[in-house]
Amino acid sequence: MTVPAVELDGIWKRFPGVIANSGANLTVRPGTVHAVLGENGAGKTTLMNCLAGVYRPDEGAVRLGGQELSFSSPADAIAAGVGMVHQEFRLVPTFTVAENVVLGAAPRIIDQGGIEASVADLAARFGFDADPARPVWQLSMGERQRVEILKALWRDANVLILDEPTAVLTPQEAVELGEVLRRMVAEGRSVIFISHKLDEVVSFCDEATVLRGGATVAASLSVAEVDASELAQLMVGDVAVEPVPVAVAMPGDPALTVDALSVRDARGLLAVDDVSLEVRSGEIVGIAGVAGNGQRALTDAIAGLEPVESGTITVMQHDVTSAPPQRRFRAGLAYVPEDRLGVGLAPKLPVTENAMMRAYRKLRRGPMLAWDDADQLTDQIIREFEVKIGSKDAPLASLSGGNLQRLLLGRELTGEPDILVASQPTRGLDVAGVRAIQRLIVQQRDNGTGVLMVSEDLDELLALADRILVMVEGRIVGEFDPRVATRADIGAAMIGGSDRSTRPDTEGVSS
Amino acid sequence: MKRLVLARRETPTRGGQPLAFLVGLVFALVVGAILLWITGDPVLDVYERMWDRSLGSQNTWSDTFNRAVPLALAGLAVSIAATMGLWNIGAEGQIMFGAIAATFVGRLLPDAPGLILIVAMLLAAAFGGALWSFGPAVARSEIGVSEIITTLMLTEVASRLIVYLEQGPWKDPDGFGFPGVTPRPDQAELGTLWERTHIGVLIALAVIIGFAWYLRRSVWGYELRIAGSSEKAAAYAGISVRRKVLGVLLVSGAVAGFAGGIELLTTTTGKLTVQISNGYGFAGIIVAALALMRPSGVAAVALAFGALQVGGQAIQTNPGVSPAVATILQGLVLFGAIGAAVFSTYRLRLVDRQVAES
Numbered sequence: 001m002t003v004p005a006v007e008l009d010g011i012w013k014r015f016p017g018v019i020a021n022s023g024a025n026l027t028v029r030p031g032t033v034h035a036v037l038g039e040n041g042a043g044k045t046t047l048m049n050c051l052a053g054v055y056r057p058d059e060g061a062v063r064l065g066g067q068e069l070s071f072s073s074p075a076d077a078i079a080a081g082v083g084m085v086h087q088e089f090r091l092v093p094t095f096t097v098a099e100n101v102v103l104g105a106a107p108r109i110i111d112q113g114g115i116e117a118s119v120a121d122l123a124a125r126f127g128f129d130a131d132p133a134r135p136v137w138q139l140s141m142g143e144r145q146r147v148e149i150l151k152a153l154w155r156d157a158n159v160l161i162l163d164e165p166t167a168v169l170t171p172q173e174a175v176e177l178g179e180v181l182r183r184m185v186a187e188g189r190s191v192i193f194i195s196h197k198l199d200e201v202v203s204f205c206d207e208a209t210v211l212r213g214g215a216t217v218a219a220s221l222s223v224a225e226v227d228a229s230e231l232a233q234l235m236v237g238d239v240a241v242e243p244v245p246v247a248v249a250m251p252g253d254p255a256l257t258v259d260a261l262s263v264r265d266a267r268g269l270l271a272v273d274d275v276s277l278e279v280r281s282g283e284i285v286g287i288a289g290v291a292g293n294g295q296r297a298l299t300d301a302i303a304g305l306e307p308v309e310s311g312t313i314t315v316m317q318h319d320v321t322s323a324p325p326q327r328r329f330r331a332g333l334a335y336v337p338e339d340r341l342g343v344g345l346a347p348k349l350p351v352t353e354n355a356m357m358r359a360y361r362k363l364r365r366g367p368m369l370a371w372d373d374a375d376q377l378t379d380q381i382i383r384e385f386e387v388k389i390g391s392k393d394a395p396l397a398s399l400s401g402g403n404l405q406r407l408l409l410g411r412e413l414t415g416e417p418d419i420l421v422a423s424q425p426t427r428g429l430d431v432a433g434v435r436a437i438q439r440l441i442v443q444q445r446d447n448g449t450g451v452l453m454v455s456e457d458l459d460e461l462l463a464l465a466d467r468i469l470v471m472v473e474g475r476i477v478g479e480f481d482p483r484v485a486t487r488a489d490i491g492a493a494m495i496g497g498s499d500r501s502t503r504p505d506t507e508g509v510s511s
Numbered sequence: 512m513k514r515l516v517l518a519r520r521e522t523p524t525r526g527g528q529p530l531a532f533l534v535g536l537v538f539a540l541v542v543g544a545i546l547l548w549i550t551g552d553p554v555l556d557v558y559e560r561m562w563d564r565s566l567g568s569q570n571t572w573s574d575t576f577n578r579a580v581p582l583a584l585a586g587l588a589v590s591i592a593a594t595m596g597l598w599n600i601g602a603e604g605q606i607m608f609g610a611i612a613a614t615f616v617g618r619l620l621p622d623a624p625g626l627i628l629i630v631a632m633l634l635a636a637a638f639g640g641a642l643w644s645f646g647p648a649v650a651r652s653e654i655g656v657s658e659i660i661t662t663l664m665l666t667e668v669a670s671r672l673i674v675y676l677e678q679g680p681w682k683d684p685d686g687f688g689f690p691g692v693t694p695r696p697d698q699a700e701l702g703t704l705w706e707r708t709h710i711g712v713l714i715a716l717a718v719i720i721g722f723a724w725y726l727r728r729s730v731w732g733y734e735l736r737i738a739g740s741s742e743k744a745a746a747y748a749g750i751s752v753r754r755k756v757l758g759v760l761l762v763s764g765a766v767a768g769f770a771g772g773i774e775l776l777t778t779t780t781g782k783l784t785v786q787i788s789n790g791y792g793f794a795g796i797i798v799a800a801l802a803l804m805r806p807s808g809v810a811a812v813a814l815a816f817g818a819l820q821v822g823g824q825a826i827q828t829n830p831g832v833s834p835a836v837a838t839i840l841q842g843l844v845l846f847g848a849i850g851a852a853v854f855s856t857y858r859l860r861l862v863d864r865q866v867a868e869s
Contacts, residue, residue, distance in 0.1 A: 304746075305747060325747055325748075325749050326749025327749075335747070337747070343741070343743040344747060346737055353733065357737065357748045360730070367731065368730065369730050369733060371728065
């Protein structure tokens with residue numbers, strides 16, 4: 001048996017209030033592409049950061065080629081032959097490809113032509129199509145990723161870690177990446193491929209290790225011998241969470257109708273592709289799907305933060321397809337965005353100024369604002385939604401995550417909306433916070449509000465939603481009834497499997 | 512092995528900024544003393560005379576107050592733009608163009624009664640300042656051209672324009688052939704409150720208090736804060752960031768231009784010259800930075816800088832030290848205060864080397 005290229009043995013990593021890794025193991029054979037799988041928050045990225053020298057594990061051993069090592073910085077890890085391509089690229093936009101590749105690892109006197117030639121050689125060796133003289137700002141996200149990979153190869157990385165590399169790629173670029181990875185392993189290098197997209201794992205990888213709750217639940221499975229549904233089962237587990245009590249829905253008239261909606265993202269790709277859906281008063285429609293399949297673009301477009309390519313959006317019989325966000329709010333649409341602090345709230349401003357963000361136009365007194373009324377409004381939200389704050393004049397950022405979300409949700413709900421669009425409303429909250437937010441959402445539904453809820457937590461959707469739509473690559477690919485559907489059914493649809501629906505007729509869904 | 516690291520404080524120290532400013536002032540005086548000692552100047556004499564001539568007696572307070580007016584208004588202009596994260600570093604040019612516009616009105620209505628003329632000239636000055644920032648404002652809001660570059664470059668244009676007016680169309684026929692603009696009408700002079708302290712001090716104070724209050728309490732000020740915090744949050748709240756950028760830069764220019772008007776109405780010669788802005792626009796950036804871009808803090812900082820500048824001028828004649836000392840001291844105050852301000856949000860900690868790196 002050959003010596004493993006990488007061995008992570010019993011890794012523990014704790015952060016204040018969170019245990020990211022609790023005894024995670026990973027063994028990677030040389031010359032293989034090894035997938036590290038897990039849901040969001042399973043501890044994949046933390047584990048890889050321990051290998052790449054970004055974090056130092058609290059417990060456990062890191063071995064490369066059988067030798068135990070202790071990195072105190074990413075530079076140590078690079079020197080030992082471990083390169084990592086992070087989800088957020090670390091490139092200098094105004095530098096050329098070649099300059100970025102050699103940055104920090106260049107000879108003291110730089111010979112521009114010589115460096116460009118050797119970077120071009122390196123690119124050619126691995127089948128990259130890259131012009132070393134082009135500035136990075138001109139490149140697509142896929143091309144930038146190749147520069148990151150070249151950076152690692154330039155430093156002769158023997159182990160390359162890619163953190164969710166296909167999240168920024170078009171399908172064609174993803175296929176090309178797969179070919180590059182095969183060339184790398186053919187040279188005897190190892191690649192660690194972090195993902196939660198099972199189809200990629202099956203097509204690119206040799207072996208897979210599955211993490212759940214910070215620990216390894218299955219190590220070095222041969223991808224050829226397991227099928228995707230088994231991996232999905234391992235990823236999500238079969239934990240039964242005590243559900244928030246949900247009464248039978250009494251759906252009424254359509255509150256939100258989305259018809260043949262398409263939205264392009266910043267790269268000009270179709271992030272939302274011909275989506276039609278309907279949310280009636282008094283029902284919760286859940287949108288399930290792996291992150292990055294167009295959910296954010298869909299909800300942002302409904303809220304008016306993203307321009308629509310084609311199709312229509314109707315709120316309570318009003319066509320709001322091209323209306324500004326504020327008009328939609330007045331028409332009865334409340335929105336809890338995925339990005340709470342950057343979009344929904346202004347962290348540096350006081351609590352009061354955040355609480356009045358949607359309603360401040362009603363507080364106008366000529367050119368001035370009625371601050372007494374603003375204080376009252378804030379008090380009302382704080383009381384009704386049990387937001388715990390220090391002072392109303394303190395910056396919002398001083399609130400905890402759960403209280404931020406209560407304030408945001410409370411503000412959106414004070415206008416008594418007809419439709420609530422909530423994107424990842426419970427993500428990142430502690431158990432009590434999750435329960436409180438879930439209860440509020442169910443309460444809204446029982447009061448007759450229509451709710452469109454995007455979540456990556458399938459258990460949450462199964463517990464709360466009256467219908468579940470599955471979104472893959474910008475399209476709605478199936479509709480499920482949570483009373484009869486199983487996790488496995490929905491999981492298969494989420495990864496683009498064939499079994500698409502528990503209902504023969506997908507009413508309200510055209511795809 | 513131990514080493515020192517900067518660690519972020521859980522909560523910033525209260526009252527940190529005034530303290531930092533005082534530390535900066537002390538730092539400046541100490542380093543300034545070393546510089547004076549190196550150049551062989553009598554350190555104590557220089558400082559004593561600076562004190563005497565700026566804050567030493569009621570008589571000299573006038574000069575300090577008067578000097579603080581344009582500094583405070585320029586600082587206010589910079590800090591208004593900064594509420595949205597914009598840098599109007601061309602207040603200097605807007606001051607000049609404000610003075611040009613005021614002079615224009617003075618030439619237009621040479622026989623108008625004093626009060627009317629004063630009001631008209633000050634309004635014209637504010638309008639002129641806004642006009643001078645209009646180009647940068649539109650370029651920034653519509654196509655995203657950096658206001659830092661455009662406002663700065665227009666400063667140069669404004670000063671050339673004054674040179675042209677001095678030698679060409681506005682040349683004083685009674686100027687014995689020397690280049691120079693005809694002085695403003697005599698009745699257009701701001702009166703004094705006491706000693707040499709002119710009414711501009713009160714006007715500037717009112718403008719600053721008015722803006723500080725208005726920005727805090729008005730719809731406009733609130734919208735600026737939201738728009739300045741994030742573009743997406745602004746869109747979500749239904750606020751047009753473009754319109755706010757345009758508006759805030761125009762207002763910033765108007766305030767700077769207004770300072771130019773006050774200067775024109777209080778100079779003893781009554782003449783528009785290139786020196787009318789006298790570096791106030793640039794010093795205003797330092798003033799605003801030290802006031803943490805808060806309109807409410809601008810007046811206090813401007814007063815300290817007014818004293819520094821007036822004192823710096825005095826040492827020129829006796830004991831004959833370059834007035835550049837004052838400029839150097841201003842810069843040193845900024846250095847020292849920024850350095851000291853770091854410690855209101857960070858503190859030094861001695862830590863184990865390995866922990867420091869992980």
